[in-house]
Every structure is written in structure tokens, then in C-alpha cells.
Amino acid sequence: MAGGMNLFGIFMLQIIVLSLFSLHAEGQGLKVGFYKKSCPQAEVIVSKVISDVMAVAPSLSGPLLRMHFHDCFIRGCDGSVLLDSPTNQSEKFSPPNLSLRGFNIIDRVKLALEKACPDVVSCADIVALVARDVTVATKGPFWEVETGRRDGNVSLFIDPITPVTGLPSFASNISVLKQSWALRGLNTKDLVVLSGGHTIGISHCSSFDSRLYNFTGEGDTDPTMDPNYIARLKLKCKPNDLTTFAELDPGSFKTFDDSYFKLVTKRRGLLQSDAALLDDPETRAYMIQATSEGSTFFKDFGVSMVSMGRIGVLTGSQGEIRKVCTKRN
Known part of the structure; x- marks a missing residue:
């Protein structure tokens, strides 16, 4: 009960x-x-x-x-x-x-x-x-x-x-991610498309070091991650390293492109939430499509960003126009 x-x-x-x-x-x-x-x-x-x-x-x-x-x-x-x-x-x-x-x-x-x-x-x-x-x-x-x-x-x-x-964690599984997006009126396609934003940026070692050193608490690695990629990351990230970071999309982390999807489909997604996109038929299918000749990722990204930008907005006479962004008027 x-x-x-x-x-x-x-x-x-x-x-x-x-x-x-x-x-x-x-x-x-x-x-x-x-x-x-x-x-x-x-x-x-x-x-x-x-x-x-x-x-x-x-x-x-x-x-x-x-x-x-x-x-x-x-x-x-x-x-x-x-x-x-x-x-x-x-x-x-x-x-x-x-x-x-x-x-x-x-x-x-x-x-x-x-x-x-x-x-x-x-x-x-x-x-x-x-x-x-x-x-x-x-x-x-x-x-x-x-x-x-x-x-x-x-x-x-x-x-x-x-x-x-709250904000979905970098260790979220696919069910949690889908639920988090759905709570905000976004769908599974929006989830995988917006995850593509990881094509630019970095993440601190502490966000993924459990995948390298202690995945199940037994001092093991994440079996879903490419072992060669794990070996390379271990050279950069030592256990409990709080300051070093790694590129989310190695090689082109300052360029917005589709290589994020290529990496994740090769089991080289840096975060657990990236790897989780392979655990759902719809997100997995989109990732494969995004790396193909007929990719619609760029167009889709704009559409999903517009959808995200509509979440819970204040308009008309609601809220205020702050004079300084860090403090209320």
C-alpha cells in the first residue's frame, strides 16, 4: 500500500x-x-x-x-x-x-x-x-x-x-532523461537533438570518472564504453580529479558539427547521459540518421531550441525587465 x-x-x-x-x-x-x-x-x-x-x-x-x-x-x-x-x-x-x-x-x-x-x-x-x-x-x-x-x-x-x-544529471539513464524532457513539454526527438549541443564544450573529469574507475563500486569500468577510449581518458583523468576537464567532442569541441553523434554511436560518449541515448530505439535511430548523408540535425536543432525557449515563459505584464541581469529591480 x-x-x-x-x-x-x-x-x-x-x-x-x-x-x-x-x-x-x-x-x-x-x-x-x-x-x-x-x-x-x-x-x-x-x-x-x-x-x-x-x-x-x-x-x-x-x-x-x-x-x-x-x-x-x-x-x-x-x-x-x-x-x-x-x-x-x-x-x-x-x-x-x-x-x-x-x-x-x-x-x-x-x-x-x-x-x-x-x-x-x-x-x-x-x-x-x-x-x-x-x-x-x-x-x-x-x-x-x-x-x-x-x-x-x-x-x-x-x-x-x-x-x-530538477536538472537531469550527467549520470541519468534514458528513462530519467525522457521523463525530464516530457515534464517540460519536450519530446524524445527534442532530447536527442538538444543533446547534440554537446558537440561544443567540455566536462570536468569528476562528471565521468566513475565510468573509468568505479562504475559499480567494484573498481571496474563502464562496459558500454569503448575500452580504447577509456584508456585514453585515464591518461588525462586520475581518480578523484576535480580540476582537469575533457572535451565532449574531442577534435572539434569548438566547432558545431555532427561528430558528437558519430562518437556516441562508436561508444565514445563522454557522459553516461550521452551513452544512454543508445538505449532507446528512437534516440538511437536519430543518432544514426544524424551521421548520414541526409542528416537533418542542423535544421532540427533550431526547431528544438525554439521549443525549449517557450518553456514556462513570462510575458505581457508578468515578471519584469531587469536593469541589471544579476539582480531584481
């Missing part, structure tokens, strides 16, 4: 979360060119700042793309991941977000926009536009970004680490 109650409790929690996210899951109030009249140069200004940044710090492309994902998956795309806290109790300081970098770049973009059009462009929209522009800067696809989001006022340390509704 107790087990039945637990299942019922989980079911009810999912219903509550679904209702919270689906409230604005369709992105009502968002549209392409929202700032056409109020700040005509908005997207040009964002693009110029990002172009300058990428020329000197291309390694920030991965973290800035990931920032949009981390923002949208918690409380929706409302810029809550940007908020500071005097006691380090906002999302930014939660363990899954400690690896995010580039907050100063968002501030730089905001400063340029405030100079041109004070109190007009939201920080949530800046995060969405920056994600598109770093993708383009690394030779990835262009897509039209819907804008019109407003900024949220709530940012809690606990949210990203809350079971079920």
Missing part, C-alpha cells in the same frame, strides 16, 4: 509540474522580431558582442549555449539562473550550475543594450539570443529566436537539485 502511495505521489507531482510548465509551454506572447519597434538594433547588438567574444574566447560557446538550457529547465526561460544572492542561495550557486561560465558576457550584452534601449530587452531574451549566436559563431545553424520573455523574480538554490523536477 505504501508503495502504491509513493507512485501516486510521484504521479501527482508530475501532474503539478506539467501544469506549471504547460501554463506557458506554447510560448504565448513570444514572437520573432518582438523588439522591432522598441529596440530595432537589439539582435544586431547581441550578435556584435558575441562575435567579439568568440574571436578571443571561443571556449565560452559551450557554457553560454548550456546556460539557456539550465535557465529554461528550471522555472522556465525567465533568466532566473542569472540572479545573484548575498547568501549564495540562488540557482547560480546550486551544484549543477557551478560549471556554468560566461555570466560576465551576459552582463556585457545587457550593458550594450541598456545603452541603446534602456529598460526594454529582458535578460531572459538575452540568454536565448546569445545561445543562438554562439551556435552560429561556431559554424552551427541559424534560427529565428522568438522574443518577448520577461524576467522572473524567484531563484532558489534547491530547484536545480530537486528530484524529478
Whole structure:
């Protein structure tokens, strides 16, 4: 009976979360060119700042793309991941977000926009536009970004680490990943397509060292990982190494391409959540298609990013337009 109650409790929690996210899951109030009249140069200004940044710090492309994902998956795309806290109790300081970098770049973009059009462009929209522009800067696809989001006022340390509704872990299996995406109104195709964003960026050894040294607690390696790849990673990552990092897409981690899918299908996905994409017929089929001549990955990525950008948005008179992205007005 107790087990039945637990299942019922989980079911009810999912219903509550679904209702919270689906409230604005369709992105009502968002549209392409929202700032056409109020700040005509908005997207040009964002693009110029990002172009300058990428020329000197291309390694920030991965973290800035990931920032949009981390923002949208918690409380929706409302810029809550940007908020500071005097006691380090906002999302930014939660363990899954400690690896995010580039907050100063968002501030730089905001400063340029405030100079041109004070109190007009939201920080949530800046995060969405920056994600598109770093993708383009690394030779990835262009897509039209819907804008019109407003900024949220709530940012809690606990949210990203809350079971079920928090950010999916790098050690998640395919069931957990599919559930996490579904809770936010995204489908299995969106899951595998957006995972393709791992074509740019890095991950710290601590995120995957259990796969190399202690997979089941017996001092073993992950049997689903290519042993040659494990041997190579062991040269780079020693046990309990908290500082060294590895490229998610070795050889082209600063270029947005389809090689991530090629690596994962060869059992060389760095994270368990990457390898998990081989455990589902739909995600596996897409990965194989993404490495073929008729790949639709670039087009699909833009479509899925637009869908993700609609999660839980605040529009109209909701929220606010922050003057500074790190603090409420």
C-alpha cells in the first residue's frame, strides 16, 4: 500500500509540474522580431558582442549555449539562473550550475543594450539570443529566436537539485532523461537533438570518472564504453580529479558539427547521459540518421531550441525587465 502511495505521489507531482510548465509551454506572447519597434538594433547588438567574444574566447560557446538550457529547465526561460544572492542561495550557486561560465558576457550584452534601449530587452531574451549566436559563431545553424520573455523574480538554490523536477544529471539513464524532457513539454526527438549541443564544450573529469574507475563500486569500468577510449581518458583523468576537464567532442569541441553523434554511436560518449541515448530505439535511430548523408540535425536543432525557449515563459505584464541581469529591480 505504501508503495502504491509513493507512485501516486510521484504521479501527482508530475501532474503539478506539467501544469506549471504547460501554463506557458506554447510560448504565448513570444514572437520573432518582438523588439522591432522598441529596440530595432537589439539582435544586431547581441550578435556584435558575441562575435567579439568568440574571436578571443571561443571556449565560452559551450557554457553560454548550456546556460539557456539550465535557465529554461528550471522555472522556465525567465533568466532566473542569472540572479545573484548575498547568501549564495540562488540557482547560480546550486551544484549543477557551478560549471556554468560566461555570466560576465551576459552582463556585457545587457550593458550594450541598456545603452541603446534602456529598460526594454529582458535578460531572459538575452540568454536565448546569445545561445543562438554562439551556435552560429561556431559554424552551427541559424534560427529565428522568438522574443518577448520577461524576467522572473524567484531563484532558489534547491530547484536545480530537486528530484524529478530538477536538472537531469550527467549520470541519468534514458528513462530519467525522457521523463525530464516530457515534464517540460519536450519530446524524445527534442532530447536527442538538444543533446547534440554537446558537440561544443567540455566536462570536468569528476562528471565521468566513475565510468573509468568505479562504475559499480567494484573498481571496474563502464562496459558500454569503448575500452580504447577509456584508456585514453585515464591518461588525462586520475581518480578523484576535480580540476582537469575533457572535451565532449574531442577534435572539434569548438566547432558545431555532427561528430558528437558519430562518437556516441562508436561508444565514445563522454557522459553516461550521452551513452544512454543508445538505449532507446528512437534516440538511437536519430543518432544514426544524424551521421548520414541526409542528416537533418542542423535544421532540427533550431526547431528544438525554439521549443525549449517557450518553456514556462513570462510575458505581457508578468515578471519584469531587469536593469541589471544579476539582480531584481
